[in-house]
Amino acid sequence: MPRVVVDVMPKPEILDPQGKAVLGALPRLGFSGVADVRQGKRFELEIEGELTEQVLGEVRQMAETLLSNPVIEDFTVSVETPVAPVPGAGA
Amino acid sequence: MPRVVVDVMPKPEILDPQGKAVLGALPRLGFSGVADVRQGKRFELEIEGELTEQVLGEVRQMAETLLSNPVIEDFTVSVETPVAPVPGAGA
Numbered sequence: 001m002p003r004v005v006v007d008v009m010p011k012p013e014i015l016d017p018q019g020k021a022v023l024g025a026l027p028r029l030g031f032s033g034v035a036d037v038r039q040g041k042r043f044e045l046e047i048e049g050e051l052t053e054q055v056l057g058e059v060r061q062m063a064e065t066l067l068s069n070p071v072i073e074d075f076t077v078s079v080e081t082p083v084a085p086v087p088g089a090g091a
Numbered sequence: 092m093p094r095v096v097v098d099v100m101p102k103p104e105i106l107d108p109q110g111k112a113v114l115g116a117l118p119r120l121g122f123s124g125v126a127d128v129r130q131g132k133r134f135e136l137e138i139e140g141e142l143t144e145q146v147l148g149e150v151r152q153m154a155e156t157l158l159s160n161p162v163i164e165d166f167t168v169s170v171e172t173p174v175a176p177v178p179g180a181g182a
Contacts, residue, residue, distance in 0.1 A: 001126060007133050022134065022157065031153055033146060035092060036137040042098050043113065046127040055124060062122055066113065 002051040003080040004059050008068040009040035043067050044080075051079060093142040094171040095150050099159040100131035134158055135171075142170060 010016045018039040026034050045062075047055060060077050068075040101107045109130040117125055136153075138146060151168055159166040 009133065009135065019134075025157060026153065029153075029157060031149055033139050033149070034136050034153075035139045038135045040133045040135070042100065042131045042133040043110070044100065044129045044131070045125050048124050048126045058122055058124070062117065062120075062125075066116060066120060 002047045004045045004047055004051070004056070005078050005080055006043040006045065006059065006063045006067050006075055007040060007078070008043070008063070008073050008075045009038055011072055011074055014072045040073070041067070093138045095136045095138055095142070095147070096169050096171055097134040097136065097150065097154045097158050097166055098131060098169070099134070099154070099164050099166045100129060102163055102165050105163045131164070132158070 010019075016038050019037040022039060023034065023037040026032070026037075043063075045059060047059075049055075056077065056079070063075040063077055064070055101110075107129050110128040113130060114125065114128040117123070117128075134154075136150060138150075140146075147168065147170070154166045154168055155161055
């Protein structure tokens with residue numbers, strides 16, 4: 001079953017309090033070397049049937065109307081090619 | 092500045108009420124053809140300096156201790172190759 005991934009991230013000019021909270025926590029946990037953190041959402045959609053250009057267009061519409069808020073968020077739609085599974089191979 | 096992406100998704104055997112809510116909303120919005128939706132988190136980390144194997148190991152530790160809950164979530168760490176910016180090219 002083909003899988004489409006929609007990544008939703010806060011726009012660069014939008015404050016991202018969740019990302020800032022993570023960034024602030026890193027030094028307290030002993031981690032250094034990270035200059036910035038942004039936190040967003042990832043949606044994995046399992047598509048019924050074949051992945052046509054029309055289906056991808058519908059997914060873009062879903063991303064724009066339901067999965068993201070276009071005022072404050074950007075989204076990207078990407079296809080995870082359904083590679084034939086290799087027995088025993090880890091993900 | 093190199094960017095590392097940490098994707099955190101609920102484990103397959105864990106219920107995902109957010110994903111189920113999206114899945115339930117799709118037909119009401121007129122969308123069909125989606126069999127399942129899983130919702131997770133995406134973190135974009137801007138790394139200071141060079142991206143060494145040691146830095147990546149630290150990011151994996153961050154993902155395990157701060158960014159995810161290993162009991163109910165899986166994470167993947169991937170590197171977004173810092174391609175030289177092309178002036179005027181959109182993302």
